[in-house]
Amino acid sequence: MNALNQFFEKYFMPFATKLNSIKGFIAIRDAFVQVFPLTFVGSIVVCINVVLLSSTGFIGQFLVKLIPNLDSAQAVLNPVSNGTINLMAVFIVFLIARNMALQYEVDGLKAGLTSLASFFILYPPKADGMLTDSYLGANGIFVAIITGLFVGYIFSKFTKVDKLQIKMPEQVPPEVAKSFMMAIPSAIVIIMISIIAYIISLVEPQGLNALVYAALQAPIQSLGATPFTPLILIFMAMILWSVGIHGTFTVSPIYLTLYASMNIANISYAAEAGTTVGSPYPYTWFVLFENYGCIGGTGNTLALLVAILILSRRKGWKRDDYTKTAKIGFIPGLFCINEPVIFGLPIVLNPILVIPFILSPIISMGLGALMIASGLVMPGTLDVGWTTPQPIKAFLSASGSWQTALSVILVFVICVLIYMPFVMLANKQSEA
Amino acid sequence: MVTGMKKLKITLACTGGMSTSMLCARIKKAAEARGYTEVECKAYAEAALEKAAEGSDIILLGPQIRHLLSQISKRFPDIPIEVIEMRDYGMMDGEKIFAGLCGKYNW
Numbered sequence: 001m002n003a004l005n006q007f008f009e010k011y012f013m014p015f016a017t018k019l020n021s022i023k024g025f026i027a028i029r030d031a032f033v034q035v036f037p038l039t040f041v042g043s044i045v046v047c048i049n050v051v052l053l054s055s056t057g058f059i060g061q062f063l064v065k066l067i068p069n070l071d072s073a074q075a076v077l078n079p080v081s082n083g084t085i086n087l088m089a090v091f092i093v094f095l096i097a098r099n100m101a102l103q104y105e106v107d108g109l110k111a112g113l114t115s116l117a118s119f120f121i122l123y124p125p126k127a128d129g130m131l132t133d134s135y136l137g138a139n140g141i142f143v144a145i146i147t148g149l150f151v152g153y154i155f156s157k158f159t160k161v162d163k164l165q166i167k168m169p170e171q172v173p174p175e176v177a178k179s180f181m182m183a184i185p186s187a188i189v190i191i192m193i194s195i196i197a198y199i200i201s202l203v204e205p206q207g208l209n210a211l212v213y214a215a216l217q218a219p220i221q222s223l224g225a226t227p228f229t230p231l232i233l234i235f236m237a238m239i240l241w242s243v244g245i246h247g248t249f250t251v252s253p254i255y256l257t258l259y260a261s262m263n264i265a266n267i268s269y270a271a272e273a274g275t276t277v278g279s280p281y282p283y284t285w286f287v288l289f290e291n292y293g294c295i296g297g298t299g300n301t302l303a304l305l306v307a308i309l310i311l312s313r314r315k316g317w318k319r320d321d322y323t324k325t326a327k328i329g330f331i332p333g334l335f336c337i338n339e340p341v342i343f344g345l346p347i348v349l350n351p352i353l354v355i356p357f358i359l360s361p362i363i364s365m366g367l368g369a370l371m372i373a374s375g376l377v378m379p380g381t382l383d384v385g386w387t388t389p390q391p392i393k394a395f396l397s398a399s400g401s402w403q404t405a406l407s408v409i410l411v412f413v414i415c416v417l418i419y420m421p422f423v424m425l426a427n428k429q430s431e432a
Numbered sequence: 433m434v435t436g437m438k439k440l441k442i443t444l445a446c447t448g449g450m451s452t453s454m455l456c457a458r459i460k461k462a463a464e465a466r467g468y469t470e471v472e473c474k475a476y477a478e479a480a481l482e483k484a485a486e487g488s489d490i491i492l493l494g495p496q497i498r499h500l501l502s503q504i505s506k507r508f509p510d511i512p513i514e515v516i517e518m519r520d521y522g523m524m525d526g527e528k529i530f531a532g533l534c535g536k537y538n539w
């Protein structure tokens with residue numbers, strides 16, 4: 001086992017380290033973490049409107065008997081989308097540039113503001129004195145990411161070039177001189193962006209957003225439409241976890257960048273349609289992983305714990321160390337935190353447990369995709385917080401769907417069955 | 433063992449700050465049992481470390497981000513940084529981790 005251990009350490013560690021150090025990835029990942037409170041409230045509001053305040057909702061169907069015009073109450077919370085989901089691109093473009101700048105140790109606020117300015121400089125021109133809202137939300141996220149990265153990078157580089165600082169005569173108070181100095185990098189970046197926007201407008205009068213939309217729409221649709229992409233990503237993540245590296249964290253820039261606009265489009269759809277049935281992108285990483293790949297934590301480890309606790313009652317159970325770890329890890333596991341289990345059993349570098357660990361989320365996410373495709377189950381597209389316990393998370397994320405909740409329970413049972421033979425095998429082995 | 437007023441600021445980090453937060457309480461308990469009266473032990477997401485880790489006596493990293501050690505060391509050149517051992521982390525063994533630190537840093 002030591003040779004395998006060393007092999008992984010030698011090849012995977014540097015790979016993961018490199019992947020996790022790329023400033024752009026870090027900026028993107030942090031931006032989506034930072035913006036979570038907004039996507040969260042956007043999602044919760046959809047849940048409230050659909051489950052509670054709708055005459056066809058799970059709870060609403062009873063409430064409506066007390067409050068006949070229950071449905072009209074939805075109007076109170078509907079506008080929340082306009083400030084959250086439908087504005088995502090604007091938040092992201094600011095945050096990514098800010099996060100880039102902070103890594104270069106320059107002024108994040110200025111970088112963010114410059115990026116925000118750039119976003120609207122590149123934005124489609126006004127028609128009839130009005131700005132279109134088409135690219136403020138899901139459809140604008142890709143450009144927001146590129147702009148944020150570009151501006152963040154250029155701004156940081158310019159700020160560090162001394163020659164660009166205007167030197168004022170000594171009689172000028174330092175703060176005055178400083179305020180001018182500080183303004184130069186932003187000014188240069190903004191003018192550059194304006195030049196770029198002009199050049200683009202010669203090719204596409206509606207600007208960068210329209211250009212990107214036309215160019216990327218088809219390939220992103222096809223990547224996003226297939227459940228295979230999340231399956232490949234989870235496989236990569238599980239391999240990394242198997243050697244003790246946070247796999248989900250490492251692949252997050254990939255799935256965030258790829259699916260960001262689709263996730264927002266899904267929530268936006270649910271806000272308008274009042275249901276997740278018919279979501280434009282039902283097979284995103286978010287939909288498949290959050291409900292089917294992460295029960296108890298990445299790898300559906302709660303199923304492993306349950307398998308251990310069940311088997312520990314049988315005669316001939318030797319692995320009390322497993323029982324102990326399973327008990328410690330159970331409550332965090334309910335909230336999808338599983339590092340104690342991954343490192344405590346351990347699953348890491350454990351040739352027996354690693355197999356079901358890698359296989360179970362692939363199988364379960366695949367099953368989830370099949371159930372969604374069959375139309376029996378509603379996709380869970382709303383972000384109610386990744387630590388929300390199942391099956392509550394399934395119920396809420398699919399805007400009040402007991403079918404989705406049930407499907408998660410079913411998948412959970414299957415995962416327990418997948419883990420069981422391997423746990424029994426581990427039991428035969430003496431404690432190393 | 434040191435007696436009397438003794439202060440320690442221990443900062444833990446992992447990806448979300450959640451799994452390490454469970455360890456915090458146990459490390460704090462272990463420190464208090466060894467005579468440290470003012471122990472501050474908090475867990476953060478590694479992205480939030482900048483302000484949070486200032487003035488820490490030590491930064492402890494969850495093993496799943498151990499590959500970020502050199503990166504984080506550069507950000508905090510004056511603070512010792514340790515990666516928590518996998519088994520200790522899995523078992524949430526605050527006592528063992530703290531004892532190890534006492535041994536290594538002569539606390």
